[in-house]
Amino acid sequence: MAAGPAPEARPLMNKQTFLDNFSHLNYLNETYLCYEVDRMQDDLWIPLDEYKGFLRNKGADMGLERRHAELIFLERMASWNLDTELRYRVTCFISWSPCPDCADELVKFLRENRHVNLRIFAARIYERFPGYDTGLRALKAAGVKVTMMTFQEFEYCWKNFVDHQQDEDESFPPWDNLVVRSEELSQRLAGILQNQED
């Protein structure tokens, strides 16, 4: 009776992958980025489930070309060809905040795509490279709402991007001091974003 192929299930992230990558207690040399898109309609944001998913950076293994998660995401976004007559809000939940180079690329994309608004929730601040702070400020100046993930966002991602269908208890299992660490990082970020030079 069932006609046609079953709808393709959206891929979900492995539980441990999420906990390993987004935790404040565990710093991996890789980055995961979860994303979703809303379209403005009658002053409301309507979720577009077809543009919901996650990805990870490429290249550390197998000798592939290295590529930060944001660059992969930018390519994916470009491939959607979002209608320039409409307004979109793109939300990213990313395990590391963007490096300065990725921040530049994001700013460039947003300049060329005025119909797209971007929000970035980062689990941790990536301060490996000098200029990480000016990169974050450039994002803010370009209209990106950059904030740290709080319990609410971790839980949201757990519910929306992580595969825990088999579990009896599907609630998000927070790690020790999640709320405190998130609050500390939020204050650090606030200081970075306030601190305009010149």
Added chain:
DNA sequence: ATTTTCAAT
């Protein structure tokens, strides 16, 4: 103990 960072600043 809150050393860790999309590895190789």
